[in-house]
Each structure stands twice: as C-alpha cells, then as structure tokens.
Amino acid sequence: MFFSNNPFVKILGFWLLGLMLSRFYPLLLIPFALWIIIGLGWYAKLFSRKRYPFDLIASSLLATALVLISSVNYRIQHPPLPTSSSKEICFWATVVEKPAEKENSFQLKLRIEQAENDSLNKQTMMGWLQKSDNAAKLEAGDLLFCQSRISRIENRGNPFEFDYRDYLANQGIYFSCYLKSGKFEKAGKSHFRIRLAAEKFREKLLTILRSNLKKTESFEVISALSLGYRKELTPETRAAFVETGGMHVLAVSGLHVGLIYFFLLKLFSFLKRSHKGKWIRCCLILSILWAYALLTGLSPSVQRATLMFTFLLLAESINRTNSIYNSIAASAFALLLIDSDILFAVGFQLSYAAVLSIVYFYPLINGLVPSKNPIVKKPWQLLCVSLAAQIGTFPLSIYYFNQFPFYFWLSNFVVIPAAFVLLAGTFSLFIATPLPALQHGIAFLLEGTNSAVLIALKFISRLPGAVVSGISITPGQLTAIILAILFIILFINLKQVKFIRYALISLIAFLVIGINEKRQLFNQHRLLVYENKQAVFHFIDGRSNFILTSDTTELSPYVYSNTLTKLQLDEPQIILISDFLQLREKQLFIENDIYQFGLETYILSPENKKPKLTELRNAVENPPPSNSSNKSESEAKTLP
Structure with missing residues (x-):
C-alpha cells in the first residue's frame, strides 16, 4: 500500500x-x-x-x-578526466565568485572558457592568486587571461586526513592553479549567466550589510545566515555554533528555505480560495524561493531544500497532500538525475535523513504531550522537531564528525527563533535602503539580536558535557545503527514483535563490531609518517603514542588529530629530534640516531635537514642471502 x-x-x-x-x-x-x-x-x-x-x-x-x-x-556524468598541464599554459577563465582573502593569497573559483588544452575547457577549478591590489579588486563575472600550470587536486597523503579531493570532486572541481601577480590580467567581462548575475547581486547586498553592521561578528553571522556567505567566519564564531549543535543555522539550507516557505504560505493563503488563485499562489512562492536560492549562490544544500519544497507545493496544488514521502523521493530523484555525486555529499545525506526523520517521528513525539496552551505548545513543538531530526541524523553526524553536541535541543530554542528574526530583519534592512535612518535602526536591532545569540551559545558550550568528542564508529557500526532505527520504525507501523528482535540483533552487532575494533586498537603496533614542512613520525603502541619531529614550531595538531580520533589514542608525547637524544619509554627506545620500537630497529639519517627513517636489517632475524654480503645502510628499506 x-x-x-x-x-x-x-x-x-x-x-x-x-x-x-x-x-x-x-x-x-x-x-x-x-x-x-x-x-x-x-x-x-x-x-x-x-x-x-x-x-x-x-x-x-x-x-x-x-x-x-x-x-x-x-x-x-563521469567521463575520463583531462590530463593536467605539466607546464604553464595560457587560458581564459571567468571569476565565478568574489575572491576570499586568506593568510598568504586570495582563493576563488574559476571557470575555464578557453585553454591551449581543449580538454580543459568548461572545467571549474580552484584558483589561488598572489596577494596584490589587482587580485583584491576582482569580482564575479570578470574575464581573466592567465598563464599557469593547471594541476589535478590531490590530498597530502597523510593517514586519516580529510579527503579534500573527494570533497571538491563531489562539487565537480578536479583542478587547481596558482597565479602570480604578473601571470593574470583582467580582460573584460564574461557573457551573461544567471549564476554570475546572482553572485553580483549578492555582492551588492553584502556591501549593504558591511556598511550598516559595525560589529565584525555581526556581519560574519548575519551574512552567513541570510546570504550563505561563510568565507569570513572566524574559528571562534564557528566553534560556538558547532559545539552547541547550531551550525545548521549558518549553512543556508532547509531551515532557511523552510522558514521562508512557511512564511509565504501564510502570506498568500488568501489565494487558496479559488483554483486559479491556488496556481497563482504556487507560481509566486516558487518564484521567490528560486530567486532566494540564486541569491545565496545556488549551493547544493539550497538546491536540495528548494527542490524539495517545490515538489511539496506542486503536490499540494494538485491535491496530493497525502504523498509527502513521494514528493521527497521525487526531489531526491531529480537531484540525482542531474548530479549523481550529490548522493555521496554529507550535506545531502544529512538533509534527507533530517527531513524523513521529522516527517515520521515528529507526529509521534508531539502526540506524547498534547496541549492547546500556546505558551506550552510552541516550545514543545520546537523540542519535538529537534528530537525528531536528531533521531535520523545522529548516526551520520557521529560517523562523519566524531562528536555529538549534547545540548542541541537547548541551542535550538535559541538559534531557530533567532534565525527567523535575523532573516526577516536582514531582508527588511535591504528593503529600507532608500531610508538610511530606518536602516540604522534595523541594523541596531540585528546586532543586538546577534550578540544575544552568541552570548547564549557560548554559555551553552561551557556547560558540563556540552560536546562528546572523539567518538569513532566504523561503517559496519553505522549500518547496524541505521538498521536498528529502520526495524523500530517497522515495529511501530506493523506491530510485529519480530522487528524488535531484529533491532536488538542490530544493536548486538553494533556492540560486537565495537568490541572487536577495540581489541584490534589495543593491540595495534604501527609507525605512521606524515607529510609536513618537516617530516613527522608517529610511533603507536596500543593507545600509547609518540610523535617525533625535528621542529615542534612547524607541527600543527591538525596533522595528527584525525589519527588520534580514528585509532582512539591517548594524547601523544611530542619528542623533538636532536643529535644527542636519549629516551626509554615503554616500547620506544632512542639513543642518538638509533631508534628501537618494539622488535623493529631504525636509524635516523638527516638528509637536507629532513629526517629520514631507514630500517636496520637484523642479521639474525632476517639473514642475507648466502651469496651476498650484509646490506649496507644505503640499501636498507626506506619507510613510506
């Protein structure tokens, strides 16, 4: 049925x-x-x-x-990729979005219009520009004549690192280039495109926000929340939202499109009285929603949400309001038909998991405490929505982000109402452009609301146990949790006890997989080598671990932090490599340039100021062939 x-x-x-x-x-x-x-x-x-x-x-x-x-x-959709250029080539490229200033360069997206290598034409790539006045003045739609080497985007190759190459590939970006100040010049404007026009319009709106919002943190949050501009978010502001489970507010997505959608439903509700008015209402709402989607850069999250609400509104307009699951499935199918890679994007998975979970679990949770008192009803409904969304998304959140914000339900009481106020206030600010005095008053209210939100979130983030971090689950455990949730849903619908048994079996499988993983991690014994400005060696024995580097000032925790989480290690002991180093710690023994780790022995030989570990062959454990002499140090095996 x-x-x-x-x-x-x-x-x-x-x-x-x-x-x-x-x-x-x-x-x-x-x-x-x-x-x-x-x-x-x-x-x-x-x-x-x-x-x-x-x-x-x-x-x-x-x-x-x-x-x-x-x-x-x-x-x-996945033809063989063109080869990257091994030498500098000349090409014409369009600036897709305004460059974002980084510490040592400007970052931007470029679309290759014409290149010496025709196979690179129409490719979107990441570009880094040497800092200069010309680079800072570039805008979306500018046409550049460039000379640079175009390379395939590759990861650094460190263990357990974030897969940046795959992340960009899911956005259709496979190449990058670095342009020195003398290697590019502006050559006019590119021909008209809707996305470029929308990006230019967004830049004008950002200029209005900058001129009216005096506090930097207010611009960061409000521009991200309303226009999807997150390039200037500071780590401190981002952390306040991440640690409280409110980061979804800063990523323009289903929440923002949903708020606008339901506001428009109320605004144009009078048109529902006639069949013709119903379709006029449908066209008006869809036009505004897609205009907003273009305004925010038509990011994948906005596309998903807007398309989903498009199908829901069309279904309602043709009197198919009972097929919400069909509308959700149709929107997902349409997106996957256009871009198959979106299936493997974390945002896509979280969005649809949250929507499906809300659609199914919200009525069940909301029915537990029926109330007609509006003072109780609205907060209770908001809590129900938060809980329903978390049921569907928490397995994916833990798997991808290795943490769980315990007070997500509390932060949503702050960020969701604030999102509505800030969205409405921001659009009012834009509309009030001809009235400077009114604009200043609205800006004052926006900054006050934003400051109150940040104070509340920082208070929540300091509560005991606000974030449970360092959680690591395997793909098998993720599958077991999802199966358990599905079996519980089947039990609720079909009232058959066997599905409870299946859910319990899934949870037992989750525990068994976890215990086996723990056993392997407690008995692990390995050496990892990281690519960094200076070579970094990570000796791991069970949960104990030691990091050796020749320069601690160049060692960033981001190099090895994912390893600590994935392998569930204790905090590492950082050891500075020196010419006269002696250390005896558990499985690790160091004396000058000889390193013994468990049953393996290594020698450290500096080469161009970068240490290089070479394994020493033990003549007893690994005797050389009888027709040859012992291997010299230069012939020893080099660790990767």
Whole structure:
C-alpha cells in the first residue's frame, strides 16, 4: 500500500542501487544486463504469439532497466578526466565568485572558457592568486587571461586526513592553479549567466550589510545566515555554533528555505480560495524561493531544500497532500538525475535523513504531550522537531564528525527563533535602503539580536558535557545503527514483535563490531609518517603514542588529530629530534640516531635537514642471502 501511494520511493530505490553498483561494484551490473537480454528475448517471443502479460517478470525487468539506466547516467556524468598541464599554459577563465582573502593569497573559483588544452575547457577549478591590489579588486563575472600550470587536486597523503579531493570532486572541481601577480590580467567581462548575475547581486547586498553592521561578528553571522556567505567566519564564531549543535543555522539550507516557505504560505493563503488563485499562489512562492536560492549562490544544500519544497507545493496544488514521502523521493530523484555525486555529499545525506526523520517521528513525539496552551505548545513543538531530526541524523553526524553536541535541543530554542528574526530583519534592512535612518535602526536591532545569540551559545558550550568528542564508529557500526532505527520504525507501523528482535540483533552487532575494533586498537603496533614542512613520525603502541619531529614550531595538531580520533589514542608525547637524544619509554627506545620500537630497529639519517627513517636489517632475524654480503645502510628499506 505504501509503495502504491508513493511510486517515486520505488523508483528512487532502484536508482540508488544503480548508482552504488556503478561507483563501487561495476562488475555486479553484468547479471542485470544479462537478465535484461534474456527477459526481453522471452517477451519478444510472447508478443509474437500475441500474448501481453504484465507479471512479476515484467516488473523485475522494469526495475532492472532502472538500475542499468542509473548506472549509465553515472558513467555519462563521469567521463575520463583531462590530463593536467605539466607546464604553464595560457587560458581564459571567468571569476565565478568574489575572491576570499586568506593568510598568504586570495582563493576563488574559476571557470575555464578557453585553454591551449581543449580538454580543459568548461572545467571549474580552484584558483589561488598572489596577494596584490589587482587580485583584491576582482569580482564575479570578470574575464581573466592567465598563464599557469593547471594541476589535478590531490590530498597530502597523510593517514586519516580529510579527503579534500573527494570533497571538491563531489562539487565537480578536479583542478587547481596558482597565479602570480604578473601571470593574470583582467580582460573584460564574461557573457551573461544567471549564476554570475546572482553572485553580483549578492555582492551588492553584502556591501549593504558591511556598511550598516559595525560589529565584525555581526556581519560574519548575519551574512552567513541570510546570504550563505561563510568565507569570513572566524574559528571562534564557528566553534560556538558547532559545539552547541547550531551550525545548521549558518549553512543556508532547509531551515532557511523552510522558514521562508512557511512564511509565504501564510502570506498568500488568501489565494487558496479559488483554483486559479491556488496556481497563482504556487507560481509566486516558487518564484521567490528560486530567486532566494540564486541569491545565496545556488549551493547544493539550497538546491536540495528548494527542490524539495517545490515538489511539496506542486503536490499540494494538485491535491496530493497525502504523498509527502513521494514528493521527497521525487526531489531526491531529480537531484540525482542531474548530479549523481550529490548522493555521496554529507550535506545531502544529512538533509534527507533530517527531513524523513521529522516527517515520521515528529507526529509521534508531539502526540506524547498534547496541549492547546500556546505558551506550552510552541516550545514543545520546537523540542519535538529537534528530537525528531536528531533521531535520523545522529548516526551520520557521529560517523562523519566524531562528536555529538549534547545540548542541541537547548541551542535550538535559541538559534531557530533567532534565525527567523535575523532573516526577516536582514531582508527588511535591504528593503529600507532608500531610508538610511530606518536602516540604522534595523541594523541596531540585528546586532543586538546577534550578540544575544552568541552570548547564549557560548554559555551553552561551557556547560558540563556540552560536546562528546572523539567518538569513532566504523561503517559496519553505522549500518547496524541505521538498521536498528529502520526495524523500530517497522515495529511501530506493523506491530510485529519480530522487528524488535531484529533491532536488538542490530544493536548486538553494533556492540560486537565495537568490541572487536577495540581489541584490534589495543593491540595495534604501527609507525605512521606524515607529510609536513618537516617530516613527522608517529610511533603507536596500543593507545600509547609518540610523535617525533625535528621542529615542534612547524607541527600543527591538525596533522595528527584525525589519527588520534580514528585509532582512539591517548594524547601523544611530542619528542623533538636532536643529535644527542636519549629516551626509554615503554616500547620506544632512542639513543642518538638509533631508534628501537618494539622488535623493529631504525636509524635516523638527516638528509637536507629532513629526517629520514631507514630500517636496520637484523642479521639474525632476517639473514642475507648466502651469496651476498650484509646490506649496507644505503640499501636498507626506506619507510613510506
């Protein structure tokens, strides 16, 4: 019955299967292709006899066709990438967005219009510009003539590091370049594009905010919340939102589009009285929503939310209000049809997990304490929404971010009402541009609201146990948690005890996988080498670990922090490599340039001021061949 009322849920399921197989297990698509060939041959024979059955076999052929079409679509969207340039080449490129100032350069997105290597044309890439007055004056839509080497984006190769290459690849960005001040020049304006026009308009609005908001932190928060401009967020401001679970407010997404959507529903509710008025209302709301999406840069999160509300509004307009799951599935299908990579974006997964969880769990939780008192009802509903969203998103949040903000429910009492006030106030500020006195008054209220929000969030972040950090779960544990939630949902709907048993089995599997992982981590014994300005060596024995470096001033915790979390290590002991170092600590023994770690022995030989570890062969444990002499130090194995 559920799938009959929500056909897009079935379509989306088979489409997802095709994407996953095409990306991770392409060989498993062969049986699907063979089944299509056999099935079509069988039905061709039946049709020749004027028999037209539509049975289970026909249904399976349609499902198989969806899987194969999905996989073909994925391959079409992922043609072989062009090769990067090994030497400097000349090319024309359009500035996609205003450059963001970094410590030593300007960062911006460039779209290659024409290059010596034609295969690079139309590629979007990350660009870094040497600091100069010309670089600071660039704006979206400027056409540049450049000379630089275009390289494929690669990670540094450190263990457990953030996969920056994959993060940008999911946005369709595979290349980067560095432009020195004399290697680029402005050559006019690029031809008109809707996105560029929207970006230019956003820059004008940002200028209005800068001129009216005197406090830097107010501009940071309000520009991020209303226009999706997060480039100037300081680490302190970002931490206040992250540690309290309120970061979703600063990323323009479903919350912001939802607030605008429901406000517009109320505003144009009078048009629902006639059939014609209902469609006028639909067109007005969709026009405003998509205009806002363009204004905020049409980021993936805004696209998802706007498309989702588009399907919901269209469903309501054609009297299909009972098919909310179908509308959600249709919006996801449309996005995946356009961009398959969006499935693997963390934001996409969190957005749809939150929406589905709210749609299902909110009515159940809200019904636990029915109340008609508006003083109690509204806060209770807000709490229910927060709890419902967290049920669906907490497994993904822990898996990707390794932390859980315990007071998310408390911070939402602050950030969600504040988001509505700040959004409404910001748009009022823009509208009041011809009235400077009114603008100053609105700006004063905005800054006061923002300051109150930051004070409240910082207070919440200092509460005991505000953030549980350092949590690490495996993909197997993530799967077990998700299965347990799905089985609980099935039990609620079908009232069958077997699903409770399945949920318990899933939780037991979660514990067993965790215990086995702990056992392996407690018995681990490894050496990791990090790429840094100075070589960094990480000796790990169980949870004890030692970091050796020749320059502690150049050692950033970001180099090894992910390793500590993923391998559940204690705080490391930092050791400065010197010419006369002696140390005896548990499994690690150091004397001058000889390093013994467990049963393995290494020698440290400086080379161009970068230490290099070389393994010493033990003649007893690993004797050399009889027809050769002992290996010299220069022939010893070099660790990666």
